[in-house]
Each structure stands twice: as C-alpha cells, then as structure tokens.
Amino acid sequence: MTEGQGLKLIEPLRELFKDEVRELGRQLGIAHDLVMRHPFPGPGIAIRILGEVTTERVETARQADHIFVSEIRKAGIYGEIAQAFCALDSSLAVGVMGDQRKIGNLAVLRAVTTTDFMTAEACKRPSASASE
Secondary structure, X not given: OEOOXXXXXXXXXXXXXXXXXXXXXXXXXXXHHXXXXXXXXXXXXXXXXXXXXXXXXXXXXXXXXXXXXXXXXXXXXXXXXXXXXXXXXXXXXXXXXXXXXXXXXXXXEEEEEOOOOOOOEEOOOOOXXXXX
C-alpha cells in the first residue's frame, strides 16, 4: 500500500515459479528469447560481487558475464542451461599479459540445469580436451 495514496500493489506473477512464468509467456505469445532468458540471480548485479562493491568491480562483473553468456550462446548450448552467470570473488588472481604480471579479480562461472527451478545441478559439459 502506498502511504497516503490509497493504492495497493498487485503482483499477479509473484506466486508463480519460473517454469510457470515461462508457460504463461508462451501462451501470451511473448518472444521465445525473452521467455527462455536465464533468470537473474538476486536484486541486481551487486549480488554477484563478493566483497567490496565498487563502480569498477560492477563493470568488470558485467563484462565478464557478457563474455560468459555470449560464449554459451555461440556454442549453441544456452537452451540446455537453466541459468548461467559470472560472479566476482573477493580473491585476486595473478596472470601474465605480454611480459608483465597482472593482478585482477577472480571470476566465478556458474552454469546449472534444472527442470523445476527449485533444485539445480552443475551443468555437465565435456571439456575441450575430452572432445578432441
């Protein structure tokens, strides 16, 4: 209820689970790509950032997530995965770029399968070396 205005918030889809929302979307004729879009975990990108949330880390999380999901789409397996996203750990990783050592955020990749969105399992894909 919005104080002083006498309004009541109505959320008809609030009680539905993701699979039920998708079925409703299909029945309403909503575009397949929108209906099958992976659910976003939590109330904004900050939920994907462990540790301090800064403008720089938010941008890093967005870029890393975009790369991860783009590669999943490019591989043609987006529809086989119920939810995939990238998060930033509070740990740092060391790598070499050119002749210099670089320190940066550690990205955590999550890809799960589920039929009911109540339980999930890690998406099991053969590694590149296993398929060669």
